[in-house]
Amino acid sequence: MGEGLDGPVELLLVTSRETKRWVLPKGNRIKGLTPHAAAAQEALEEAGVVGATCPAPLGSYRYRKRLESGAALLVDVEVFPFAVTEELADWPERAQRTRRWFPLAEASAAVEEEDLKALIRGFRATEFGGMTGHKALRGGVKSVKEGLRMFHWFQSLLPRQGNFFALFEAHGQTLVAGGGALARLLQGGPAMEQHIREIHEREEEADTVTREVLRTVRRSFLTPFDRGAIVSLISSMDDAIDEMQKTAKGIKLYEVTEFEQEMRDIAAIIVDSGRLLAEALPLLRNIHANAARLHELTGRLVRLEGQADDIHGAGLKKAFKRHGGGNAMAFIIALELYDHLERVVDKFEDVANEIDNLVIDHA
Numbered sequence: 001m002g003e004g005l006d007g008p009v010e011l012l013l014v015t016s017r018e019t020k021r022w023v024l025p026k027g028n029r030i031k032g033l034t035p036h037a038a039a040a041q042e043a044l045e046e047a048g049v050v051g052a053t054c055p056a057p058l059g060s061y062r063y064r065k066r067l068e069s070g071a072a073l074l075v076d077v078e079v080f081p082f083a084v085t086e087e088l089a090d091w092p093e094r095a096q097r098t099r100r101w102f103p104l105a106e107a108s109a110a111v112e113e114e115d116l117k118a119l120i121r122g123f124r125a126t127e128f129g130g131m132t133g134h135k136a137l138r139g140g141v142k143s144v145k146e147g148l149r150m151f152h153w154f155q156s157l158l159p160r161q162g163n164f165f166a167l168f169e170a171h172g173q174t175l176v177a178g179g180g181a182l183a184r185l186l187q188g189g190p191a192m193e194q195h196i197r198e199i200h201e202r203e204e205e206a207d208t209v210t211r212e213v214l215r216t217v218r219r220s221f222l223t224p225f226d227r228g229a230i231v232s233l234i235s236s237m238d239d240a241i242d243e244m245q246k247t248a249k250g251i252k253l254y255e256v257t258e259f260e261q262e263m264r265d266i267a268a269i270i271v272d273s274g275r276l277l278a279e280a281l282p283l284l285r286n287i288h289a290n291a292a293r294l295h296e297l298t299g300r301l302v303r304l305e306g307q308a309d310d311i312h313g314a315g316l317k318k319a320f321k322r323h324g325g326g327n328a329m330a331f332i333i334a335l336e337l338y339d340h341l342e343r344v345v346d347k348f349e350d351v352a353n354e355i356d357n358l359v360i361d362h363a
Helices: 035-047 104-110 114-122 141-157 164-185 192-219 227-253 261-286 291-323 328-362
Strands: 010-015 049-053 059-066 072-079 082-087 099-103
Touching (some): 035 049, 099 104, 192 227, 227 328, 261 291, 291 328
Antiparallel strands (some): 049 082, 059 072
């Protein structure tokens, strides 16, 4: 797509109770809850949605709030990425608000605060069109293979370079879908087996794309980047979804049904990492023109990895205090799951480093 905002991501807005203008679900800090957990609670109460909240804020904006006393005071609002996994039919403020999904361009136009408009414009996921992922992956592994036959046909017309960009983007879509399934899995509930199955299927799709990249590298006379860089990039992406599958396998093997908040927080970071990568990969098609934006996206991926490390440490400490004295097996299981989740984020950082290297070499 071009520089427009419309893409596969939509934003959920609600109306304010008094003026009925479109706003993000928000509220005051809640005692005993971290800021991102408080944001999730407000999303549940005001919009009736459940999901994964990334602990790292996107940014902040300021608006003037009118209080019951009549005073109008400036309020600073932190905005957290929130991936919706369930919409409730009923919720506490249903009678007081309307909720609606907006394409990003329309959401930016609907809100009043200029800083919030800018945040929404920055939350742009590059559209995956044509053969770049959506069509190739909708039908599962069979559809991926059919799409790869089309890749072969295109490559017969352009034998010197292959269709590496479309393959990168197709693999990126498996990471986005796998991360979403992982976040839903860690919420527990009766559909856990379905989420485990989806992660497994996404990993198989990713393997199909990875094999095609490696075959294309071998038979292409010219490639858009150094062959070693292409292999390193697709391998680091494949490592990320492999770790997602290992997490799901551990959950199934040990029959885990309840998860610490820290595990859910790392899963939310994985979801946001997938979103950032999904925007970054199509920009590689014109790496020189997109160097600045690629640097912004990879910088955020690196920062998310640092935050995941902190959450990983806090989660292990909590698990040790809870299980270390009397239930060693429970602690060992928690340790394994935490380690797999942390490695998923580590692999996203590896992908970011590979993209940074491409920018340095080619931009």
